[in-house]
Amino acid sequence: MAILVDSGTKVLVQGITGREGAFHAGQMRAYGTKVVAGVTPGKGGGEHDGVPLFDSVAEAVARTGANASAIFVPPPFAADAILESVAAGVPLVACITEGIPILDMVRVARYMKGSGTRLIGPNCPGITTAGQCKIGIMPNMLFSTGNVGLISRSGTLTYEVVDALTRAGLGQTTCIGIGGDPIIGTKHIDALQLFAKDPDTKVTVMIGEIGGSDEEAAAEFLQGSGMKVVGFISGRNAPPGKRMGHAGAIISGSSGTAAGKIAALEKAGVPVAGTLEDIVPLVRRQLAS
Template identity: 60%
Template sequence: MSVFIDKNTKVIVQGITGATALFHTKQMIEYGTQVVAGVTPGKGGTEVEGVAVYDTVDAAVKETGANVSVIFVPAPFAADAILEAVDAELDLAICITEHIPVLDMIKVKRYMEGKKTRLLGPNCPGLITPEECKIGIMPGYIHTKGHIGVVSRSGTLTYEAVHQLSQEGIGQSTAVGIGGDPVNGTSFIDVLKAYNEDDNTYAVIMIGEIGGTAEEEAAEWVKANMKKPVVGFIGGATAPPGKRMGHAGAIISGGKGTAEEKIRVLNECGIQVAATPSEIGETLIKVIKEEGIYEKCKTH
């Protein structure tokens, strides 16, 4: 079992005819992902990378039975692209686009209440179930199949953690990038719940960063509900207060959202936190050895 996607997932690429989307579509297909359709308004009836292009998501879904969409649409139009995926009643929409106006996302979030579709992102790298399905922009070759769940606000830190695990013969069940924007679709808690219920995930790495209180809320949830060990890392420890860093959500305001505060809460909730990015893998290995599940987590 895996979280959110597997080898049977059928994927639509929204904005497929753009240069970035084309590049990553090719990578996804080469990885083995079932990319069944693309959508670019006005380009319906054409074909790219052997994939049929449709004018609308609705038409693509009816024709192919797709259940997931990945969105590479430019920021001014990305919110509409998400809404189109929601209206087509897809299981999951993954929005890679960054710089979507916060007000647009607030409207999207309100519209999605009570709807079937789960949104991942925006401003995220996507997600991957190794050797089954890769949807997004992550480098596929660093991932190996296994039992560690990874959830992160940062794309590059996800790759760093995954690469460290793979180097040590520790595979991953699914790696999920939830994105770095202040208003997003899927939270740490949503993904932790999925890992908690997944028989194939034995332990979890949660990678957060400064800004907001999502990590603290997730830590409290872990303390109250999680049946599996969780290891943490918080990026941005050296960031000056009040300065916006890279991710739109990574801003410390009114003393809240500092790395120090987040690490304190994670530790209080029983989550061991790696001091630097280069120690994420070894921290996880230390914890799974303490829990007596190291051998089970090794990729034999």
């Protein structure tokens, strides 16, 4: 089972002829992902490493039946790329691009209201269902199949945790990097709701960070949900008003602090790991409970 993507997912890559897009499309295929189309305006009719190229997303969808898109388009054009996929009715869009202007994302969020598309990201590593399908830039060799789900705002911490889980013999169902921007398509709570319905996912690891109130909203959802979750929050020592690399990782006034998020999760009965090393033992404990 797992969530959102599996071996049947057919992926189109927007920006496949760019440096990042080309490299990661290759990595995705090496993982076994069905990359069925590439979209680069003006290069339709050609092909890239055996993948047919199209001028538009709509055409790629019509011709190949693609049902997911990976976006590797530079920031000034990325919002438009998302909207093109939304307009073409692509059910799942993962936008990897970092550095999209925030008002572009406000417009994207507005345009997407009521649409059937789920957006993951932007500024995210994408989504992987272990052994079946990888969309994005997560390193291929980390994953193993099992029953742990993972949701994370940070790319590298996702890799750290997946690596630790795999080394501990704890395989994964699906790992979603939801992204480090203030406006993202899929928040912690949305991903948790999906994992809640997945019979294969026994425990979900949720990696949050300072800024915003998505972790608090997730905690509210988890209260009494019966879901087995392990939490982790980074940025405990970030000073207010300083942006910690991610555009979304900033404490403003008294809101968005790590302490507030940890307290909210613990209040909802979610054990929160003090360090990354504590995550594996907590996952084991949750699996055994």
